[in-house]
Amino acid sequence: MAVKVVKPGLSTTVQDLGRPGYYHIGIPLSGGMDRLALKAANLLVGNKEGAAVLEAVFMGPELYFTEDATAAVTGAELPPKIDGDMRPTWTSFKVKKGQTLSFDFLKKGARAYIAISGGIDVPVVLGSRSTYTLGALGGFNGRKLEAGDKLPIGKGRGAREGRTVPEKLRRLPSVPTELRMLPGLYWHRITDAAGRQFLEDTWKVAPEADRIGYRFKGGKPLEFVPREQPFGAGSDPSNIVDACYPYGSIQVPGGTEPIVLHRDAVSGGGYFMVGTVISADMDLIGQLQPHTPARFVEVSMAQALRARKDRAGLLDKIRASL
Amino acid sequence: MKTRYSYGGDEHIFVECDEEMSLEAFFKSLSITTAVRKAKIKGVTEICPANASFQIKFDPDKIKPSDMLKELKLLEKAARKGKSTIKTRIIEIPVLYNDPWTHETLMRFRERHQDPNSTDIEYTARINNLDGVDGFIKAHSGAPWFVSMVGFVAGLPFLYQMVDRKRQIQSPKYLRPRTDTPKLTVGHGGCFGCIYSVRGAGGYQMFGITPMPIYDPNQKIKYLKDFMCLFKPGDIVKWKPIDRAEYDHTVVAVEKGRFTPRMADVTFSLDEFKKDMDGYNAKLMGALNGR
Structure with missing residues (x-):
């Protein structure tokens, strides 16, 4: 099972809950900046809370699915679309083999978390799949995604469609x-x-x-x-x-x-x-x-x-x- | 040397062993952090020694911040009698001083520098009363340097020159940090030398470049197979000035897996070192040369 990156977005990286234990030699924790949103995205698709997801900043990627999967998008209000049809955020939805997940413009927040059932299955480096871009470590080849990348996806049955986090439990910063x-x-x-x-x-x-x-x-x-x-x-x-x-x-x-x-x-x-x-x-x-x-x-x-x-x-x- | 404790939010305790830098402050930090590691306190997730301070990261759901603070104060007391002797190693690092890559970069960011009309080496030589570039290279590479911290970015060593304070090279950081520094630049800020392990932003003066990688996230380089970062606090570095031909040769040798860094196991005693720095350094460098 794989997901092909058609368009990478602005800066999309693989992140999980991070890599503790190496800060003393200058390797930081990394991992999702909004950990609550990352965990919620995983729970929605039936993954373990700490599975690897994609963190997209300001602009979503375009992803082509080669197998059926369940996906969910949390964090920033970055509305997902399947083959052009809108899907709600903070809610699980099915993606069929051959379909493309893309995104509408950012409405609120800065970082969206895209969970896919099975999790992003890049190699574990020093205990984590998170990307540390500055050190070219972990994630997908140590860097943000590029067009043409093939993301390996782990095995997972995937939760049903329509599981949703109630609105009163979603968090984005107030302004100011x-x-x-x-x-x-x-x-x-x-x-x-x-x-x-x-x-x-x-x-x-x-x-x-x-x-x-x-x-x-x-x-x-x-x-x-x-x-x-x-x-x-x-x-x-x-x-x-x-x-x-x-x-x-x-x-x-x-x-x-x-x-x-x-x-x-x-x-x-x-x-x-x-x-x-x-x-x-x-x-x-x-x-x-x-x-x-x-x-x-x-x-x-x-x-x-x-x-x-x-x-x-x-x-x-x-x-x-x- | 008064120890100062501060919470860093609800997940860190920051401990300043001394306001100013000295090897005594470093050894105090090293002995307390070693004691913390041995104590295996539940909830501790990171133990980070630094030049003259250290930091502990912990999970406040597992140990209350106030209890963590108590534990550290007890360990500080116990560590006070710690010996300032460590088993370590001396590593030779080849350096091409005044190289074309840092030169191109320092020219590109000249308006962020204290002295736009000279290079970083010329400027640092002048403010330290050294005899031009040659005098600088002699002073910089003459005595070994002590790794007093690893960090900033992955595997970057902070280096403390092992000479009398009045002979230590000092230089301010750039007025405004650069957005670019070549990988493996040999830099300097305050009293600290460093080697930039990766390309990126930086504010230290730039003196040269080493052909010897010190960080390899893919662990393909022979001497970084066991671990991706070369340096540990307590390591000792000896710079070896090289010319362009040797630089090029070494780059190829590293790529082909034929390069092995010169290093030797040594014991470092702070008390012995302070009695006769030059004599002690000569012995350390002798160990590197198989004497």
Whole structure:
């Protein structure tokens, strides 16, 4: 069983739940940016939650099926079509041998998850099928899809047509978006006034937003607490002795444009960070389009853990609904 | 050297062993992270030592962040008596300094550099009071370098020059990072050297290029068959200046599977090294030459 890529879309990659355990040598987790949507897509077609799917950004691919299968599209509102006929999102549908799955224009969100019964059966590399493009690792030949690629599909009976995630359980970020964060790491490097300003400002997603990190623009530059730079850090006040970067950490090179690192994060470097976006809000970042207004909202650890629990509860409800 | 702890969201704890870089701070990070690995704390998913800090990633559904913090503080206390001696290896890395590929790239991004009128090597030589390009190459390749962190991108080593602080080469990063760096560029930022394992963005000064791959996701290169990344923290690197003919020859040798990196097992003792750096380095380099 295979699926032929007729058109690849803008940047479509194979992703699963990622590759933990190698961050210490610079190989990031990777995996779907919106993990909840990825799991829901798999559940809809009868796969294991962590099976490999396609993550399509802004624009869908065109895929030709050589066998019957069940498919589902979740995450961004990117309406699927079978041989030109519309199908609903967040709902399983059948694809017959010889049919083509294509997509209408993006309505909302940024990344759609395309699950196919049996899962995308590319080789497992370091425990995962996810694509890490920068390192040319995993996925389909370590890269985004190209026209003419033949995607191997695993064996799976596939769920019935018409299974659907109730609308109230689907998640896309609201506009303007609030990203909850725990101040910390090198927060002490900026003045109290700059800290307040950072949280009050409305930022906008910059065009440079990808799987490595999301850049934000439009807030005021941060003012640093003066110091003599420590040996080895470099001369700019935003420089630190190169250190590890947490997933979700918010670095601000030169104190001007915050970058939130995501699933394909660079594992470390020499820029200070003001804190970290909480795990419960990481999925939402992957659904932000350029120019979306966003604010960073300070929360406590207790609030972060409660939000994480709520997020897990949402997945439980999706499981129970199917 | 005061240890500073911070949560990195609800899934990480970030620990700064010291604000400034030193081999003492590196060894503190290494001994605590080694202790964390041995302790096999449930819920820990990543243990990442860095130059003068480290980071632990954990699953807060399995261990409460506050409990994780307690565990780390206990381990820090226990690791304080750790020995600063490690069994490691010294690896020779051939370098074509002033090569055409990094030269083309640095010219392309000249307006992002501190000194648009000279090359990265000329600039760094000047601000470090070295005698031009030749003086720079001599200083850069004269003493070995210590791998104090692996990361940024897959398998990229951060390298700390094993000489007195006053002789260490220092250079700022580009004013604005480049969007391109050739694969296997030998770079430098702050006090750290590096080898760019893959092509991509970068802000370090560019001095040369090595013909010897250090990352191979397909694991076809003979010496990367066991694992796709060459470097581990604690490795020691000795640069070997080469000319264009040797560069070309080595590229072909790597492709044909005939190239084996020169390396030797050594023991590194921080205390012994600090007593007589030049003498100690001579011994390390002797081991590389089979002496």
